[in-house]
Amino acid sequence: MSDQSRRSELLMPAGSLEKLKVAVLYGADAVYMGTPDLSLRVKSQMSLQDVVDGIEFAHSHGVRVYLTLNLFSHNKDIDKLPEYVDTVRKCKPDGLIVADPGVFMFVREHAPELDLHVSTQANVCSWQSVKFWQSIGAKLVVLGREVSYEELTEIRAKCPDIKIEAFVHGSMCMTYSGRCLLSNFMAERGANQGACANSCRWKYKVHMKLKDGTVKELKLTEENLEMFDFFLEEDMRPGELMEIQ
Secondary structure: OOOOOOOOOOEEEOOOHHHHHHHHHOOOOEEEEOOOOOOOOOOOOOOHHHHHHHHHHHHHOOOEEEEEEOOOOOHHHHOOHHHHHHHHHOOOOOEEEEOOHHHHHHHHHHOOOOOEEEOHHHOOOOHHHHHHHHHOOEEEEEOOOOOOHHHHHHHHHHOOOOEEEOOOOOOOOOOOOOOOOHHHHHHOOOHHHOOOOOHHHOOOOEEEEOOOOOEEEEOOOOOOHHHOOEEEEOOOOOOOEEEEO
């Protein structure tokens, strides 16, 4: 294998057309971007026309473009897919990053020439899942961030004929990618629609209710942590305790 084929791809996010041009002109091998309504990049300033212009600009400089179409769709989102797919297919992006099986099927049926990449949000954590996505047309799978290096090695060995990507640095979710509802509950912001409030990274305090009814903050340290056992109790099921390990 040549050194060139083993070279890492410098892939940069593009939240606006201006940022895309900066990434392209300063040496990116590829960029990824999406419109805020159909991706998990709700802060993106990209319109559909910006996406078209961005693809044309990047390709004119020999830079690849991957489009994020990776939201988990609701009924209201489906009506937007025909215009989006019909528009971008003419520009020939280098890949569409998808998480929702319904969106995947729509693109396969309406633009079969487009390469489909499975997002990390699809929480693909086994070689069997990789084979499933490959069997229905995926060209690349971005593994779930929960996959260990040992699992990655086995997946690569058992799935040699499909491109695989894995995260080596970056945000780590407390639950399986694409399945967390903590942000919805805590902040009424849907993580699977690109509006995650990162509730799992907030600073929390533990309070203890004493026998006299007063509440006191419990400051946990490495020295006193083993002195306590913690349990969850639902309001609707008093007395049923679930240990927190």
